[in-house]
Amino acid sequence: MEDAMAHPAPTREDAPAAPSADGRTRHADDLYTWVQEQVALLRAGEVALLDLDNIAEELSDVGLSEYYRLQSAVEIILLHMLKWDHQPERRSRSWALSIAEHRERALIQMRKSPGLKSSLDEVRLDAFRLARLGAARQMKRAPRSLPAECPYTWDDILERPFDLDSVKQ
Numbered sequence: 001m002e003d004a005m006a007h008p009a010p011t012r013e014d015a016p017a018a019p020s021a022d023g024r025t026r027h028a029d030d031l032y033t034w035v036q037e038q039v040a041l042l043r044a045g046e047v048a049l050l051d052l053d054n055i056a057e058e059l060s061d062v063g064l065s066e067y068y069r070l071q072s073a074v075e076i077i078l079l080h081m082l083k084w085d086h087q088p089e090r091r092s093r094s095w096a097l098s099i100a101e102h103r104e105r106a107l108i109q110m111r112k113s114p115g116l117k118s119s120l121d122e123v124r125l126d127a128f129r130l131a132r133l134g135a136a137r138q139m140k141r142a143p144r145s146l147p148a149e150c151p152y153t154w155d156d157i158l159e160r161p162f163d164l165d166s167v168k169q
Helices: 002-006 031-043 052-086 093-112 114-139 154-159
Strands: none
Touching: 031 052, 052 093, 052 114, 052 154, 093 114, 093 154, 114 154
């Protein structure tokens, strides 16, 4: 009895998915294998066999993930900038170092995906909304105690200096 509890019987979800009628893996069943098959078909020039609808969806998702990667880096920068500006007595070296690290991440992301430049205003505003909530939570304040609109320009976000000599270690 104890052994049965340690090794439960496989469930339907554990079983490998059956291939589609044409023998290829379905997108919904096994994304990794589906991607490998689609890449092989592309490289072989078998365009008629490609799962074009799901390829289009996956490519769209790749674009969104690039956007969200940049937004995430900017959100962390803004969160620490808000804390820096609204809790000067608590400034720390780790905040400044986190800002520096995430500036590099944002710059790398913008360099690798220059098409994101057309969305920078949206990135800044979306990131600020999240950073404001996160900073308020970390500072144990109401969000309304922080600016409702982003007070930082892109130059501030990417270049504003932070005086490390005046912070706690």
